[in-house]
Amino acid sequence: MDHAAFYKKQISLTEWLQKMNHAGAEAMSIEDNNKRERLRHLKELIGLPFDQPQQFEAKTVIERGTKFQAFLKTHGHELCAIRVIPHDPALPKLRMRGKTINDALDWLAGQTINPSDYRIDFVPHAERTNWATIFVVNHQGVFGEITRGGHNELTQGYYEAHTPIGFSWDFDTWNMDQDEPAALEHLKVLLAHLRVADADKQSILAAELDATFAHNYLEGYFESTASDQFGIWFIDYNRILGRLYQTPLAIGDHTKNALVSGQAGSPGKATGRIRIVEDIKNVTLNPGEILVCRMTTPDYLPLMQQAAAIVTDLGGILSHAAIIARELGKPCLTATRDATTKLKDGQRVTVDADAGIVRLEA
DSSP states (O other): OOHHHHHHHOOOHHHHHHHTTOTTHHHHHHHHHTHHHHHHHHHHHHOOOBOOOEEEEHHHHHTTOHHHHHHHHHHTTSEEEEEEEESSTTSOOEEEEEEEHHHHHHHHHTSOOOGGGEEEEEEEOOSOOSEEEEEEEETTEEEEEEESSOHHHHHHOOOSSOOOEEEEEOSSOEEESSOOHHHHHHHHHHHHHTBOOOHHHHHHHHHHHOOOEETTEEOEEEEEEEETTTEEEEEEEEHHHHHHTSSOOOOSOOOSSSSEEOEEEEOOEEEEEEEEOSOOTTOOOOTTOEEEESOOOGGGHHHHHHOSEEEESSOOTTSHHHHHHHHHTOOEEEOOSSHHHHSOTTOEEEEETTTTEEEEOO
């Protein structure tokens, strides 16, 4: 897969939802646009570390206002993620990461926006991360993925050097699909940051952020990174996504008597015939067919909507595409590694995402 071409196609989860005309797209846009304000609040009250941005009105940046010039003089050479955030959630959000602030301004100059409609966040960006996570905390426990790669590998479901490690914790026993003690220790440190034992602080967060708690842990969907440069940063706290996953997805052992096995991106079972898709041009699925592909990108959305179930080589349990499969109500099995080579067109199979397997039917 062409790495550069892949990332040119990628869109935010909000944009996925907009493409499928999801009723919750606007609410998700608002939630995403304001995530760092929520993280800032958590830092002030419970000390949660986060990737604190420098924020300016777009007009100030474009006109090189005095405060922005002072910021640019000191930080212009530093790497950043730039988020161009609309005041009206109906407007598109623009973003780019991995360039210096000076270079990001060159990128910004090529965008067509009304400066009065936007603010701009310059988010610090580590050159290299040691760990990245994506996970959900709710009343039944914690589940998600951790990798030594970048957090974009988890959200986009595309990875090469490091296969993500699936994990779950029911507030008693840890379950991980790879034996990696260092990953487990890092997860314990992360969750310690989310433990709020003080009842008064819980009450404040409940009143001001509509926060909820399980076993004194803050509930929700979280993303984090860790680097030698900056240490641990939480980079997302999403209440809507957290509430979508009231039933944790199973992580761990899979039945060996299966054609392929993987991780559940969306629960459920479906029986149908395999359709392996390598090139989506002029492809439509017949009723009841199961989409099997290397991974799902935004241009696969029409096929995802047609499919009885979805099976991918790559992907992740909380990647954007897996969340969309869940919203579509389609069983989805991700991270099988070899579904496109082991499965054959026309095979009649059952995708049992609850068990993490594909089994052959007569």
